[in-house]
Amino acid sequence: SGSGIARILSHCSHGNLIIALLARRPEPLNELVFRAVNPNPDAVLEAFSTDTPPDALRRTFKHIKMHGSGKDSKLEMAVHSIKHSGQQPFIEGTYE
Numbered sequence: 900s901g902s903g904i905a906r907i908l909s910h911c912s913h914g915n916l917i918i919a920l921l922a923r924r925p926e927p928l929n930e931l932v933f934r935a936v937n938p939n940p941d942a943v944l945e946a947f948s949t950d951t952p953p954d955a956l957r958r959t960f961k962h963i964k965m966h967g968s969g970k971d972s973k974l975e976m977a978v979h980s981i982k983h984s985g986q987q988p989f990i991e992g993t994y995e
Contacts (some may be wrong), residue, residue, distance in 0.1 A: 906935045909942035917972055918944040919963045923951075943968050 901920075908914040918935075922928045928946035936942050945968050949959035964970070 902931050902935070905931070905944060906939070906942075909935060909944050910939050911941050915941075916975060917968050918942075919947060919966075920944060921947050921949050921959060924948060 905918045905920055908916045909918045920928050920931060925946060925948040928948060932944045932946050935944050945963075945966060947959050947963060949955050
């Protein structure tokens with residue numbers, strides 16, 4: 900799941916990446932961050948609530964880019980976890 904991937908990649912011995920988690924509702928995100936950081940206090944996970952319209956996603960990614968933890972960091976990986984499968988490979992997709 901996306902939460903398991905986030906926990907592993909944020910761990911110092913498995914990537915030590917800064918993780919930005921996105922979801923529609925902030926409550927599950929905050930719980931996920933708490934569960935992931937609690938056993939691994941050095942992990943850097945940030946929660947961003949957003950929706951799926953293109954403008955909302957653009958605003959969110961702009962906010963992530965300017966946010967303290969990931970500011971001036973390069974995107975190293977994107978993990979796309981959706982409820983319903985897409986009709987084309989994610990990397991070939993657009994916002995729309």
